[in-house]
Amino acid sequence: MTSDSQLPPVPLLTTEPGRDCPLCPRLVAFREDQRAVHPDWHNAPVPAFGDPDAWLAIVGLAPGLQGANRTGRPFTGDFAGHLLYDTLLKVGLAEGEYGATPGDGLRLTGAIIINAVRCVPPQNKPTPEEIRTCRDFLVPPLGLLPNLRVVVALGQIAHQSAVKALGGKLPKCRFGHLAEHVVPSGLTIIDSYHCSRYNQNTRVLTPAMFEAVFARALDFRTGVN
Secondary structure, eight states: OOSSSOOOHHHTTTTTTTTTTTSSSHHHHHHHHHHHHHSSSSOOOOOEETTTOSEEEEEEEEOOOHHHHHHHHTTSHHHHHHHHHHHHTTSSSEEEEOOSEEETTTTSSSEEEEEEHHHHHHHHOHHHHHHHGGGGGGGHHHTTOOTEEEEEEEHHHHHHHHHHHHOOOOGGSSTTOOOEEEEEEEEEEEEOOOOOHHHHHSSOHHHHHHHHHHHHHHHTTSSSO
């Protein structure tokens, strides 16, 4: 099951891992287990989703088991997706209505979502090696976005992977909510706490805090901030 409502164009699709990507043995084994239990789910690497002319890239962590791993679209069908897509709709980075299914017709405008790890990991925890391996599928799409100006990283792992993918140095780019980092290419990374159920329930991240991240990102839309 995959979303056809807003697939990236052919150049971006050529950078996606194949449906049966063999690179991470632990993730492959977990994927095969899920295919046996849920044969009607997506159960494959989840492709990027959004506007091919995006000036903003949102880097997430990895597909959720019953979210993107099930539906085939980032942050679709799980708790985190409601806050993310509601916020993007509120600030004008999405159009339509989020219905928690890939066929809901939701479209991103000026934004694209790319996970740092494309396959669902057990317990939602990818290993350092899996994160490094999957960075080969993060660097190319970021490089193919001609209008890219800013990257929003959702959580510390996404932050670390985005910094490394864009040629930055982690000791100089410490993660923090609303922290900003300029990488060698001139792009700016803005950090956010992840919009996970845990962070929302514990009030580590509130809707107002999350909206502030994207309000700040909008300052970069025209290149004047």
